[in-house]
Amino acid sequence: MTARTSEREYRIGEVAELVGLTTRTIRYYEERGLLGEADRSKGSHRLYTDADIGRLTELVRLRDLLGLTLEELNDLAETGQARAALRDQWAESTSDGERAAIVEAAIPLVERQIELVDARRKRLDEFAVELAGKLETLHERRRELGAQPATMAEPRRRSSAG
Numbered sequence: 001m002t003a004r005t006s007e008r009e010y011r012i013g014e015v016a017e018l019v020g021l022t023t024r025t026i027r028y029y030e031e032r033g034l035l036g037e038a039d040r041s042k043g044s045h046r047l048y049t050d051a052d053i054g055r056l057t058e059l060v061r062l063r064d065l066l067g068l069t070l071e072e073l074n075d076l077a078e079t080g081q082a083r084a085a086l087r088d089q090w091a092e093s094t095s096d097g098e099r100a101a102i103v104e105a106a107i108p109l110v111e112r113q114i115e116l117v118d119a120r121r122k123r124l125d126e127f128a129v130e131l132a133g134k135l136e137t138l139h140e141r142r143r144e145l146g147a148q149p150a151t152m153a154e155p156r157r158r159s160s161a162g
Contacts, residue, residue: 009047079109
């Protein structure tokens with residue numbers, strides 16, 4: 001822990017174990033700017049905070065759930081960071097005017113996140129339609145051949161000598 005914060009800090013190996021990533025992946029995400037600025041002096045190890053772990057966990061969830069590219073993941077993460085900053089402003093604000101401005105600023109950020117999700121959903125839907133077409137073609141070929149649905153492996157017949 002440092003003097004500036006009482007938040008626990010973690011080394012990269014601990015973070016990797018907690019989040020389920022390799023240290024190499026974490027460093028790569030860091031290089032790509034997905035974790036923000038590193039908090040370290042020259043030659044020292046980076047220490048990660050609970051906020052970094054939360055961010056990595058969310059990135060992994062989005063990557064796995066949506067199958068996003070790193071560019072899309074970065075875009076989505078940036079909008080998430082901007083929304084988090086607006087939430088902090090909201091908590092500090094008591095003015096309805098300020099809060100209205102915060103809401104207005106948050107709307108396009110959420111709309112951008114929805115665009116990314118919808119684009120991924122569209123690609124998945126297109127793939128599902130393509131697979132359904134292939135399946136229908138296979139069913140047609142089976143009907144043309146007069147074949148009956150079969151199991152993948154024919155059952156072995158036991159010999160009566162057994």
